[in-house]
Amino acid sequence: MYGWIWRHLPGNTWVKALISLVLVLAVVFVLFQYVFPWAEPLLPFNDVTVDQGMAAVR
Amino acid sequence: MTLRGRTAVRWTVRTLSETCLTVGALIVLFVVYLLFWTGVRADSAMDGEIGKLRHQWATGETTGPGGTPPPDGKRAPGRGPTRDARPRPYTAGASFAVMHIPRLGADWAKPVLEGTTTGVLQRGLGHYDRTAHLGETGNFSVAGHRRTYGDPFKDFPRLRPGDAVVLTDGATWFTYRIDNRPYTTLPGDIGVIDPVPRKSGFNGPGRYLTLTTCEPEWGHSHRLIAWAHLDSTQPVAQGRPSALTG
Numbered sequence: 001m002y003g004w005i006w007r008h009l010p011g012n013t014w015v016k017a018l019i020s021l022v023l024v025l026a027v028v029f030v031l032f033q034y035v036f037p038w039a040e041p042l043l044p045f046n047d048v049t050v051d052q053g054m055a056a057v058r
Numbered sequence: 059m060t061l062r063g064r065t066a067v068r069w070t071v072r073t074l075s076e077t078c079l080t081v082g083a084l085i086v087l088f089v090v091y092l093l094f095w096t097g098v099r100a101d102s103a104m105d106g107e108i109g110k111l112r113h114q115w116a117t118g119e120t121t122g123p124g125g126t127p128p129p130d131g132k133r134a135p136g137r138g139p140t141r142d143a144r145p146r147p148y149t150a151g152a153s154f155a156v157m158h159i160p161r162l163g164a165d166w167a168k169p170v171l172e173g174t175t176t177g178v179l180q181r182g183l184g185h186y187d188r189t190a191h192l193g194e195t196g197n198f199s200v201a202g203h204r205r206t207y208g209d210p211f212k213d214f215p216r217l218r219p220g221d222a223v224v225l226t227d228g229a230t231w232f233t234y235r236i237d238n239r240p241y242t243t244l245p246g247d248i249g250v251i252d253p254v255p256r257k258s259g260f261n262g263p264g265r266y267l268t269l270t271t272c273e274p275e276w277g278h279s280h281r282l283i284a285w286a287h288l289d290s291t292q293p294v295a296q297g298r299p300s301a302l303t304g
Binding site for chain 2: 001002003028031032036039040041043047048049050
């Protein structure tokens with residue numbers, strides 16, 4: 001997978017490395033901004049209330 | 059083994075390793091997100107809420123119900139029929155008070171927001187919207203994260219009877235005193251935030267406060283509860299209460 005991506009990036013080694021870095025940062029950004037905030041409420045650390053809050057939190 | 063077979067094996071092993079590496083990296087990133095990033099976000103959100111409140115109070119607008127109640131808590135007669143006797147409702151999702159608990163740290167101060175939804179609890183402590191308002195007869199109940207999102211109630215089990223829980227709505231300081239060691243209960247036990255909380259040892263109407271968080275620290279099987287009663291109030295103009303300065 002990673003080899004395939006590397007082979008399909010344009011430019012010489014330096015350009016490829018730079019593009020890879022940008023891609024990695026973009027993936028991390030998307031994870032922190034969208035994926036993890038969505039996944040996090042599915043885990044138990046959010047359940048701190050004793051009533052209907054539960055339903056909203058879970 | 060034929061050349062083709064070897065290529066297939068190599069491809070399989072490589073894909074498997076890449077998948078493992080990717081999943082590993084994802085897990086590490088998620089842990090970083092939970093332990094570090096939610097804290098960074100929550101701390102800045104809470105500081106922002108407190109700053110907003112202090113600014114509001116400095117410009118003369120209090121968030122408290124109907125201004126300053128007298129120290130004995132009773133509404134003064136003769137306040138005039140033009141004043142609305144009912145407390146001003148809190149706005150859902152908005153902060154209206156700051157809580158200090160010296161036991162959790164001399165500089166431990168968190169905003170209290172209206173509501174207990176996920177989004178609210180990411181920006182501070184959440185007031186159960188069906189419970190009493192600050193300082194009123196009834197049970198002013200507040201929930202907070204034990205872990206993640208700034209760990210506001212990380213040291214909850216260290217609370218002891220007599221510990222002060224001090225709140226201000228910009229007009230009045232309310233000093234509550236804890237009455238029990240943290241009590242462990244089940245998530246469905248909503249009696250703990252009743253106006254006279256069940257099993258708290260309180261046996262009549264009064265001005266109570268309930269704090270709830272999760273138990274165990276990283277789990278959600280139980281809840282940890284602390285109850286307190288209103289010990290004293292004083293106008294903000296008289297300075298910080300002794301529980302904070304002493």
